Amino acid sequence: MKTLSLTDLAIRYGFLLLxxxxxxxxxxxxxxFLSPQSAVFILQSVAITGILALGVTATLVVDGFDLSIxxxxxxxxMLSAYxxxxxxxxxxxxxVMCLGMGALVGLVNGLLIVKMRVPDLLATLxxxxxxxxxxxxxxxxxxISTGMVLAxxxxxxxSFAPSFLMLGxxxxxxxxxxxxxxxxxxxxxxxxxxxxxxxxxxxGRVMYAIGSNAQAAALxxxxxxxxxxxxxxxxxxxxxxGGILLAxxxxxxxxxxxxxxxxDSVAAALIGFAVLGAAKPNAFGTxxxxxxxxxxxxxxxxxxxxxxxxxxxxxxxxxxxxxxxFALSGRVGRGRG
Amino acid sequence: MISRRxxxxxxxxxxxxxxxxxxxxxxxxxxxxxxxxxxxxxYLSTGDFFQAYLSGVEKQxxxxxxxxxxxxxxxxxALQADMVDQAIALGVDGIIIQHGxxxxxxxxxxxxxxxxIKVVAFDVNVENPAIPQxxxxxxxxxxxALEAAVADNxxxxxxxxxxxPGIAPLDRRDExxxxxxxxxxxxxxxxxxxxLDNPIANSVANQARSVLSANxxxxxxxxxxxxxxxxxxxxxxxxxxxxxxxxxxxDVSTADIxxxxxxxxxxxxxxxxNPAVVGEVSVRTLALLLAGEDPGAQVIVPPTLITQAMxxxxxxxxxxxxxxxxxxxxxxxxxxxxxxxxxxR
Numbered sequence: 105m106k107t108l109s110l111t112d113l114a115i116r117y118g119f120l121l122l123x124x125x126x127x128x129x130x131x132x133x134x135x136x137f138l139s140p141q142s143a144v145f146i147l148q149s150v151a152i153t154g155i156l157a158l159g160v161t162a163t164l165v166v167d168g169f170d171l172s173i174x175x176x177x178x179x180x181x182m183l184s185a186y187x188x189x190x191x192x193x194x195x196x197x198x199x200v201m202c203l204g205m206g207a208l209v210g211l212v213n214g215l216l217i218v219k220m221r222v223p224d225l226l227a228t229l230x231x232x233x234x235x236x237x238x239x240x241x242x243x244x245x246x247x248i249s250t251g252m253v254l255a256x257x258x259x260x261x262x263s264f265a266p267s268f269l270m271l272g273x274x275x276x277x278x279x280x281x282x283x284x285x286x287x288x289x290x291x292x293x294x295x296x297x298x299x300x301x302x303x304x305x306x307x308g309r310v311m312y313a314i315g316s317n318a319q320a321a322a323l324x325x326x327x328x329x330x331x332x333x334x335x336x337x338x339x340x341x342x343x344x345x346g347g348i349l350l351a352x353x354x355x356x357x358x359x360x361x362x363x364x365x366x367x368d369s370v371a372a373a374l375i376g377f378a379v380l381g382a383a384k385p386n387a388f389g390t391x392x393x394x395x396x397x398x399x400x401x402x403x404x405x406x407x408x409x410x411x412x413x414x415x416x417x418x419x420x421x422x423x424x425x426x427x428x429x430f431a432l433s434g435r436v437g438r439g440r441g
Numbered sequence: 442m443i444s445r446r447x448x449x450x451x452x453x454x455x456x457x458x459x460x461x462x463x464x465x466x467x468x469x470x471x472x473x474x475x476x477x478x479x480x481x482x483x484y485l486s487t488g489d490f491f492q493a494y495l496s497g498v499e500k501q502x503x504x505x506x507x508x509x510x511x512x513x514x515x516x517x518x519a520l521q522a523d524m525v526d527q528a529i530a531l532g533v534d535g536i537i538i539q540h541g542x543x544x545x546x547x548x549x550x551x552x553x554x555x556x557x558i559k560v561v562a563f564d565v566n567v568e569n570p571a572i573p574q575x576x577x578x579x580x581x582x583x584x585x586a587l588e589a590a591v592a593d594n595x596x597x598x599x600x601x602x603x604x605x606p607g608i609a610p611l612d613r614r615d616e617x618x619x620x621x622x623x624x625x626x627x628x629x630x631x632x633x634x635x636x637l638d639n640p641i642a643n644s645v646a647n648q649a650r651s652v653l654s655a656n657x658x659x660x661x662x663x664x665x666x667x668x669x670x671x672x673x674x675x676x677x678x679x680x681x682x683x684x685x686x687x688x689x690x691x692d693v694s695t696a697d698i699x700x701x702x703x704x705x706x707x708x709x710x711x712x713x714x715n716p717a718v719v720g721e722v723s724v725r726t727l728a729l730l731l732a733g734e735d736p737g738a739q740v741i742v743p744p745t746l747i748t749q750a751m752x753x754x755x756x757x758x759x760x761x762x763x764x765x766x767x768x769x770x771x772x773x774x775x776x777x778x779x780x781x782x783x784x785x786r
Contacts, residue, residue: 136654145654145679149647178640245492249696251759259759273679282681353675354642356696359487364638405648406655411605411636 115381118428123396130403137406144283150398151287152177152346152353156369157376157390158298159342163224164373164385165302166335167315168217171228173343173369174362175235176209180347182239184268185248185357192262199268202344209235210340214333236361248357264355272352287349291391294342299387311335312384371422372397378428396421467505467780468732470534474506477535479727480528482512484521484540484565489694490716491539493760494563497720498537500784505728518545525549528558535559535727543568559730563723564610573730575723575740575776577714579610582691583617583665585712585746590661590689593709597627598660601652603645603669605635614665614691631656635669645672646679653680660686667692667711674700674708683707693747695759701749702758710748715764718742718773721784725776736776745770 131138156173163170180202187198209231216227244255250263275282276289302308313321314328322328346365351357375396376382376389397418404414470477481498485491495511502509512528514521521538522545528536529552536553538546543566550567553560560567563575590598604615622628632652638644645664649672653659662677664670670690677686686707690697693713701708719742729736745767751757755766764771764786771786 134655136657139654141680142651142654145647145650148679149650152643181640245487247489247694247696249694250699252695253759253761259761285679350640350643353646354640354671355700358640358642359489360640362639364644402647402651405634405651408632408634411634411638414636 112381115428117380119375119378119392119396119425120380123392123399126396126399126403130399130406134403134406137403140280140283142402144285144288146395146398146402147288147291148285149402150372150394151285151291152349153365153368153372153397154291154391154394155294155342155349156346156365157372157394158294158387159339159346160369160373161376161385161387161390162298162302162311162335162338162342165308165311165315166332167318168224168332168335169228170213170336170339170343171225171366172209172213172231172235173339173346174364174366175232175239176206176340176343176362177347177350177365178358178360178362179209179235179239180206180344181351181354182243182248182357182359184348184351185264186242188264188268189248189250189252189260189262189357190242190254195265195268195271198265199271199348202348203341206340206342206344206347207337208340209343210337211333213340214336217336218329218332232366240359243357245359247359250356264352269352269355272349272354287353290345290349294345295387295391298338299391302387307331307334315385368397368418369394371418375422375425378425381428383429393425467728467782468734471505471507471728471732471780475508477507477731478510478531478533479507479535479537479724480510480512480531480533481537481539482514482521482524482528482541484514484516484518484542486513486515489696490692493716494539494720497715497717498724499720500717501721501724504782504784505724506782507724507728514541518542522546522549525553529553529556533558535561535731537723537727538562538565538567539723541565559727561723561727561730563719570738573726573736573738573740575719575726575742577610577719578741578744579613579691580617581741582712582714582744583614584621585744586665586689586691586710587617587621587663589710589712589746589748590663590687591621591625593687594661595627596625598629599656599658600628600630601632601634601649601656601659601662601673602630603635603649603662603664603666603673604633605637608637611666618663618665631659641668642671642675645669646675647672649673649676650679653677653682653686657682662686662688662707663690664688665691667694667697670708670711671697671700674706677707691744693760693763698752698757698759698763701747702752706749708749710746712744712746713770714742714744714773715760715770717764718771722773722776725778725781728781729776729778732778732780734778740776742773742775 184198184202187193216222217224252260274286276284278284310326311331318328372394373390375393379389379392382389401414512524521541546567554571560572562572634648636644662673664673670688673688677683683705688708690711693711722742726736726740757763
């Protein structure tokens with residue numbers, strides 16, 4: 105095995121080193137940063153964007169892009185609130201309907217792109233606007249909360265099921281009692297599943313093959329259209345899981361466009377390109393990317409940095425990560441590995 | 442200014458004296474309200490506050506019997522100015538400008554005034570003496586909430602503060618916070634944070650978690666916007682600190698009431714004006730102008746303090762019950778005239 109040059113080392117481990125350095129700096133500035141609680145809430149703060157980012161990763165792998173995930177997440181949040189508060193149904197119904205909605209939106213996105221030949225960015229952009237509007241129609245633009253007054257003047261009788269709220273609020277004993285929130289467990293489990301699917305299964309490799317050269321993949325007898333639709337379905341389902349966790353944490357259906365969720369998760373997925381010099385969308389990198397943004401933002405908040413500096417630094421990290429990916433590694437184009 | 446308004450009302454009633462038996466008859470042109478068209482030109486519309494504001498405008502317009510047309514620019518400042526021109530072209534009698542930017546609205550508002558249209562502005566300064574400003578008093582909101590904080594906690598506490606500069610109502614609330622801090626040196630602000638990334642409550646919760654773990658000695662969180670307070674409450678609950686931290690905020694919604702009433706909730710009080718009432722007042726101010734009366738240069742809708750104890754005692758569960766059980770919240774006695782028909786309660 106040949107020894108790695110300095111540039112290779114920088115490409116491979118630069119980002120992880122940067123992250124370790126940040127942790128050291130923040131811990132010196134604010135010792136509270138290095139507590140188990142602090143580690144857990146950093147994970148919690150990135151759980152939702154992390155799960156969404158894993159969905160984005162699935163579409164990036166097949167050389168696609170899903171702009172609708174933020175809107176899918178907020179639509180799932182509104183839908184779950186609507187199912188429980190207004191239809192007075194239980195947690196299981198809410199979760200199943202949200203996942204179904206996510207899968208359906210993904211399917212429609214996929215079919216628009218594959219069958220109708222609408223470019224991916226345009227199809228999902230249209231879907232984004234459609235959902236942002238659709239989620240507000242049933243409540244005439246109002247947020248959904250328990251006890252809200254309905255259009256006919258009566259008060260809503262349903263409420264958020266305790267088992268549903270648990271999804272976003274329950275904590276499991278781990279080292280310390282009541283330490284790890286369920287949303288963090290979901291993030292870790294989903295990250296491992298997506299990683300295993302993309303890296304270890306034949307399906308995952310086929311998806312990378314499609315991303316790098318769809319025509320060659322088709323000539324090799326791969327069902328390109330089917331896999332691309334699958335990628336959007338995965339993305340839609342991930343986004344709806346994110347929305348369910350959001351609703352469980354907030355305890356209400358909040359009218360929101362989800363644009364920040366979209367931007368943050370895309371940033372995490374793109375930062376992921378740089379991790380371990382992968383230079384391609386990958387689940388491990390995406391999870392690290394989300395974590396990196398989380399560490400930065402939480403650390404800066406502890407140091408009382410105002411919000412606009414945080415946006416600035418988020419942007420700077422993304423630019424640096426993209427430089428790592430495209431310039432230092434000397435490879436171009438997404439999906440090349 | 443209140444005396445000026447009372448004076449105007451007095452003049453109005455004196456003018457009506459000869460027809461005392463017909464005290465309910467509105468002056469022209471509102472005696473024939475079916476012929477009166479008014480337009481609401483909005484800059485902000487998404488969210489519970491703006492939704493409730495609109496419902497207040499609609500109800501008061503319906504009570505007066507005038508025709509209302511709503512223009513919604515969805516945060517597009519240039520489009521909002523175009524919409525004022527559109528309303529002028531349609532020949533409306535009155536325009537309510539709801540939020541917007543001074544720079545983009547000033548000239549459009551002047552064009553409307555030049556066209557002989559009566560104009561009222563809500564929460565946007567169009568720098569025009571012919572245009573009365575309807576305002577919810579943000580300084581009073583902050584003052585009421587902070588007075589409650591001082592009443593509950595004394596004058597010596599460690600505070601966290603949620604603030605995003607550059608948003609006019611938050612800036613006005615911030616002035617009061619600075620004044621209260623200056624007057625009470627015992628109040629020690631150890632952290633200031635805030636973001637408007639949506640969903641706001643979720644983003645603020647993430648920030649507040651870091652702030653609480655960096656400053657575990659915080660006793661009071663001043664979050665003068667209910668979305669901020671929601672986020673802080675999530676963080677306080679997650680950190681298991683609801684016994685130690687008290688939250689004071691501004692604005693209220695059904696969801697906020699539920700959160701304040703949760704057992705052991707850290708959210709102790711909020712000060713609010715009813716957005717629906719602000720909407721009603723905007724229309725009434727415009728009606729006064731149309732009738733040739735003077736509502737004054739500024740029409741301020743006074744806020745109400747809503748405490749956790751109040752909500753529990755009166756068993757209030759949503760905004761409607763709040764209005765029914767706290768009369769001060771359901772109606773503001775400003776921009777009134779004897780001939781004015783109020784929406785049914």
